Amino acid sequence: MEENIIYIGNKPVMNYVLAVVTQMNGGTDEVFLKARGRAISKAVDVAEIVRNRFIPESDVGSIEISTEEITNNEDVQTNVSTIAIQIKKD
Amino acid sequence: MEENIIYIGNKPVMNYVLAVVTQMNGGTDEVFLKARGRAISKAVDVAEIVRNRFIPESDVGSIEISTEEITNNEDVQTNVSTIAIQIKKD
Numbered sequence A, B: 001m002e003e004n005i006i007y008i009g010n011k012p013v014m015n016y017v018l019a020v021v022t023q024m025n026g027g028t029d030e031v032f033l034k035a036r037g038r039a040i041s042k043a044v045d046v047a048e049i050v051r052n053r054f055i056p057e058s059d060v061g062s063i064e065i066s067t068e069e070i071t072n073n074e075d076v077q078t079n080v081s082t083i084a085i086q087i088k089k090d
Helices: A013-025 A039-054 B013-025 B039-054
Strands: A005-007 A030-036 A058-071 A077-089 B005-007 B030-036 B058-071 B077-089
Touching: A005 A013, A013 A030, A013 A039, A013 A077, A030 A039, A039 A058, A039 A077, A039 B039, A039 B058, A039 B077, A058 B039, A058 B058, A077 B039, B005 B013, B013 B030, B013 B039, B013 B077, B030 B039, B039 B058, B039 B077
Parallel strands: A005 A030, B005 B030
Antiparallel strands: A030 A077, A058 A077, B030 B077, B058 B077
């Protein structure tokens, strides 16, 4: 089983929407959106735009949230929240 | 069944963490965090901080995302993503 993961970062929302649509139109039945920190809101936007506007036969599957420890530029450890959203076709 | 909803907005994260902890220590077994737009990331932070640091016997239950139509100051309709995170005690 192939896992298709799209990491949500600083690019415009529609870049990631296009990435999902391209993968799904290429025959992939499920895609995982992964994001950390402030990009979490954008990951939710991507999922909603895909299912509402571009791929009506897709839907949101599992949504998982978690915490990762990261080390910043000054070597200080902080926690950052993460999200993984599954988008799947019927 | 009482539904306890905490709306996540512009206040600091720890204000909302305190609100959840207060409700749960008062005997509530489940709380729903609701947020829109950029506050979605903060809602995830609140859920993670509550379960990892303050209420070890709590866990994240259902997570639902959706889209709401809102009308802005200039009477233009736009869409905003929303999230609802259930936090529940065992």
